[in-house]
Each structure stands twice: as C-alpha cells, then as structure tokens.
Amino acid sequence: MSQDTYAKVFHLIDSAHGEDPKKVTVNGKETPYELLYSNKMSNYLEKRDPSASIVLQVAIRAQHLRRWEVPRDSYPMTKVGYHGWRTFLKKRQAELARQMCLDSGFQADEADRVGHLIRKEDLKQDQETQILEDVACLVFLDDQFEQFETQHDEAKIISILRKTWGKMTERGHDLAFEIPMSDRCKELVTKAVSGD
Structure with missing residues (x-):
C-alpha cells in the first residue's frame, strides 16, 4: 500500500x-x-x-x-x-x-x-479486533467516563465498568490505570475491578 x-x-x-x-x-x-x-x-x-x-x-x-x-x-x-x-x-x-x-x-x-x-468480529479470537476493543474502552474511560459518572447511580456505573473491564486485555488494564481521573472516578474503577 x-x-x-x-x-x-x-x-x-x-x-x-x-x-x-x-x-x-x-x-x-x-x-x-x-x-x-x-x-x-x-x-x-x-x-x-x-x-x-x-x-x-x-x-x-x-x-x-x-x-x-x-x-x-x-x-x-x-x-x-x-x-x-x-x-x-x-x-x-x-x-x-x-x-x-x-x-x-x-x-x-x-x-x-x-x-x-x-x-468487531471474532472478538477475543482476532488479536487486532481485541486491540481495537481495548482502545475503544480506553477512550471511553479517558473521554466519557467523567460525564457518564454524573448521570447514573453507582450500581449502574460499577456494572458498566465491570463489563468494560471484562472486554479488555491485561495490557488494556495497565493502560487504563495510567489515565488521569478524579478521585471519585478512581474510587469507582477500584470498586468495579476489586469486586467490592
């Protein structure tokens, strides 16, 4: 090309x-x-x-x-x-x-x-599709999560975060922890990931 x-x-x-x-x-x-x-x-x-x-x-x-x-x-x-x-x-x-x-x-x-x-065909089997999913989840956490957090109750937010986390690879998780977030958003992510 x-x-x-x-x-x-x-x-x-x-x-x-x-x-x-x-x-x-x-x-x-x-x-x-x-x-x-x-x-x-x-x-x-x-x-x-x-x-x-x-x-x-x-x-x-x-x-x-x-x-x-x-x-x-x-x-x-x-x-x-x-x-x-x-x-x-x-x-x-x-x-x-x-x-x-x-x-x-x-x-x-x-x-x-x-x-x-x-x-996003063959997610989990196709490495490039999985990378795209990681990237989409990272941009959600970086770009939309702060606003999203103000619009929904904690139970729904944690449920969405757990679903998001489950779609990602370990490398995606590592990058997610590097995203600058408010203390409240960090707290919610920690709860979602730890299962509290």
Whole structure:
C-alpha cells in the first residue's frame, strides 16, 4: 500500500469527522467532537500497539464514522433499542469506511479487513479486533467516563465498568490505570475491578 493511498483514506475519514456538528473546546479552540475522538483513538492505539498494521490504524480512526447521523434517540430508549442502535452503527460505519478505503486505492481484501475490524468480529479470537476493543474502552474511560459518572447511580456505573473491564486485555488494564481521573472516578474503577 502506497503512502499516497494511506494519506488519502485518512484525509477522507478526517474530513468526514470534521463535519460533526457537535463541537468541543480544547485549548481554547473549537473542534468537531468526532475529530477529537478519532485522534484519541489513534493516540491510544500508539500506546497499545506502536507497530499496528495500517488496516488497524484505519479501522481505529474510522470507528465512529458519521455516527452523529444516526442519533441514539432514533431507536427505542430501551436496552434492546440500545443494542439495535449499536449493531446498526457498527455495520454502517464499517461499510462507509470500507468504501473510503476502496476509493483511496486499497485492495478489496484490505478494505474488507477494515470493515471486519470496525464490526468487531471474532472478538477475543482476532488479536487486532481485541486491540481495537481495548482502545475503544480506553477512550471511553479517558473521554466519557467523567460525564457518564454524573448521570447514573453507582450500581449502574460499577456494572458498566465491570463489563468494560471484562472486554479488555491485561495490557488494556495497565493502560487504563495510567489515565488521569478524579478521585471519585478512581474510587469507582477500584470498586468495579476489586469486586467490592
């Protein structure tokens, strides 16, 4: 795969992220949220696997591709609705990314592999899918957990943390303990991990 092909697909992905209407302010600068999210995904991939393949790097960067176009409330606000929404998003995002790869000059098998990873197929058996899951969990803990903690009761938070922890590898756990968190969030993570 040529450097031009790699650069083109990243440009397409980041341009799509740049259209996210949700903005956040970072260091005094307004940034589309999904662009910030995808950069965090890439940064955590560098920590988790510095020698990651290009297809994994692309899948990591494209994991939330155009996610804002299918809001959570477009599905029933139930557990079943949530899982339906997540399943649809994974398939949609995988196909969008696969097409961007083909448009950039990827071989069909490489583009298919990107889609496979974004759909998180063969989790626990496929090492690259597991790395993507580790990275997604790390970005949740880094980027969303502080706000999430204020919106739910302790029992639900601990339940979610235990599920998150169970999806991760030991290397993912080690990196999670390095994330700067408030004392309250650290306390909740400790409770979840220790089983208290």
